Amino acid sequence: MGSAKEKTNAPYSSVKLVPLPPKIHFMENSSIRVRFAPSPTGPLHIGGVRTALYNYLFAKKSGGSFILRIEDTDQNRFVAGAEEYIVEAFNWCGIEFDESVTKGGEFGPYRQSERKEMYSEYADMLIQSGNAYYAFDTPEELNNIRKQLEAEKKTFTYDAVQRTLLKNSLTLAASEVEELLEADTPFVIRFKMPADQIIVMEDEIRGRVEVNTNVLDDKILFKSDGMPTYHLANVVDDHLMKISHVIRGEEWLPSLPLHVSLYNAFGWDKPKFAHLPLLLKPDGKGKLSKRDGDRLGFPVFPLQWTDPVTGEVSRGYREDGYFPEAFINMMALLGWNPGDEREFFSLAELVEAFSIDKVGKSGSRFDQEKAKWFNHHYLVEKSNDELVSLFLDVLKEKNVDPGQKDLNYIVGLVKERVNFVSELWEQSSFFFEAPSEYDPQTVKKRWKTDSFDQMKELKIMLGEVQDFTSENTEKVVKAWIEENEYGMGTIMNAFRLLIVGEAKGPHLFDIIEVIGKEDTLDRINCGLQVLGKKEAN
């Protein structure tokens, strides 16, 4: 990636440079393998969906594989149904995995809890090679030290200096360590971060990043409960699963030096890394969170989610009426652009157009208005037939019997006016039901002194029309208007008021054709009775 900004840090005189690993060149695209690795601790956030989407696009663009790996190494944070939710969410989005917990694959298992045994082996390898060590400090002990140092306005880090003062296999005699282990004393395994090195990393989006290992600490790789931490598990699995590119959220950038160090310690080739910018709150500061959705009234999750413990319900894009293609299109453009002025992309077109170096560096805010605009676009593009089948559900909910009415035609007349299928009803209810009331604003504006007599006249005249097609009624009514030298607007607006109940809706003659002659005359009658003759004043 050419936009890498060279960063000329102050020279570290006594520091040796860790050379960059040899560049991995992929001779064939089939060696491109990427993964999305969520933790099943709840519903998948849309930021996660976007990360997965970019991974997917990247893989498919190059004919590579896209893998779903469940990172469930924290047993305390297990949430029932979260994994199923993740699978269902991508299903809805139309994003398919080549290897996953449900689909399997030759690099399984794809759930880290099921790979438990192998991690300790790799942790042991690091201990053998001197890159890791046992630590017996209890969380309480460490917390106390932390508090103590905080009181002195210092920060505690388990680093090259502190580890010499703590209870671990570097400070204890070998026999003591042996004893502790045999006595089943709880322990963790920590990475022995080398001192005085500059870790040089190449990020596909941000370019070169350098970090001095002296500011890094000895992260826990293996927990006392027998499970690895994310750091160990993701490096081991990415290596074992032959992951070629790690594309993940920017929140992982600070731990990249650790991961790179782990690859170095294992002596493994590194994948390439790309850290995606975050999704931000639409207002204020910070990254988008669940609360923002509740507060601002838009979904933060692809699908609705009911918390299994509290029963709390979080809305989803699907349930809010977004089409998956609109959702995907919108998400894709939040942080990436095609380099030209196209805005509408199907998934397949995204695959074609996607490129990692067109991904931006800065976080983006979600814009609900634009999201609606995308949905409107896809709704209008849909065939009337497809919309009718969706609209039928709405009618059922409203307990409306469409009878013999041509729903296909009706939907076609009003679809331009809505963003969501659910809005179709309020734009078409008058096709099915006579107005139950007349909008006061419209009455005030459109129901003139002469309206009563004119509409009465109109009723009589329409009653004589045999051919009640839109075309014919329009011809007849317009001729009548001209003949009597009435105002076109005056008549039509009053007429619309009686038929629709307010100032909205498509071409009036199209409406009366659908509701038919009888209903039309009834509605005029009813309106005349309710509205009466407005007195001149």
Add this chain to the structure above:
RNA sequence: GCACCGUUCGUCUAGCCAGGUCAGGACGCCAGGUUUUCAUCCUGGUAACACGGGUUCAAAUCCCGUACGGUGUACCA
């Protein structure tokens, strides 16, 4: 605190790597047009290079600094 990342219209962004454009597009908003209403649609408008230095004939673009923001700093991922 420390480390790292970032900063172009209200929002998403192009342009930056290979300095020279009236800084382009889209959403929104505003105005006008079309129209029997509303919406759509069409036309036009509004509005941005965080700040300060430096390099250069010329800086949104390259360099340095500042400010602001974000992320990380857990036996979470």
